[in-house]
Structure formats: C-alpha cells, structure tokens
Amino acid sequence: MAFLFADENFPMPAVKVLRQMGHDVQTLLQIGQAGLAIPDDELLRLTTSLGRCLITLNRKDFIKLHGQEPNHAGIIICKADSDFDALARRVDSCLKSQHDLTEGQLLRVQRTA
Template sequence: MARLYADEQYPYPVVELLRALGHDVLTVQEAGKANHKIPDENVLAFASSEKRAVITENRKDFFRLHRI
C-alpha cells in the first residue's frame, strides 16, 4: 500500500479511512511539525526523505513546486 504524508490541513477523517484501507499515513501533527509554518518546499522535502507522497488540499501550491 501507499506511504503517505498528510499536510497540516488535510482532514483527519480521510486519514483514518486511508489507514483503514491499509495505507501507511503519517500526519504533520504526528511528525511533530504542526503549527510551525513550515514552507511547502520543506514539507515536500521531508515527505520525499521519508519516501512518502504528500496528500494535501493545497493542490495549487504543491503543483507549483513540481513545475520548478
């Protein structure tokens, strides 16, 4: 199954559903990085270092990062 990293504003009920489906989901809060105003670039870098895909509702900003 997928290894995912849930961005800070991602809805927790969806995280729970993904876990119930067998996905490995780490949230920003569980990683101890909540409320630190971490730039999206750093969120993506952390997820990549952990071999996780970012799941977010902030598609526009993360899409921009992939186009750089």
C-alpha cells in the same frame, strides 16, 4: 498500500479512513512538527526524505512546486470534499489505478459530480 504523508490541510477524518483501507499515512502531528507553518517547499523536501508521497488539498502551490522540484516522492492533490469517506475512497482508487506510485509523479484526485 501506499506510504503517504498528509499535510495539515488534509482532513484528519479522511486520513483515518485511508489508514483503515491499509495505507500507511503519517502526519506532522505524529512527527512533532504540527502548527509550525512549515513552508510548502520544505514540507515537500521532508516528505521526500521520508520516502512518502505528500497528500494535500493545496493544489495550486503544489502543482507549481512539482514543476520547480520534480525530484520528489510523489504528490497527490485533491479537491476539498466534506464527505471524508468519499474523499478517501477516491484517493484509494487513484492509487490503485496507478499500480506503482513512482517518484516525481503528480496525481490529481477530482471530486465527482
């Protein structure tokens, strides 16, 4: 099980599947911060303070932030996929292959052909 934090662009149906798989996934809605357009760097600091790995579809910005702020609780960047079950399975598989999600890691979840 991983402690994750899904940003607002990560699809809620995939969040639900990840939860069914046993992952503890929080969202901005759950902490009363939804719809506030929190800047990416502040979101990364928030998730780090919560001890949760950020999961996002916003690859470009968070790859850049990873380089600028390597002291974070982890970032998982994903390619968009309308097959939410498959997206969640790929995230789960990526997490299982890591064995331990360590601080400062950037994981990439690719869409299969």
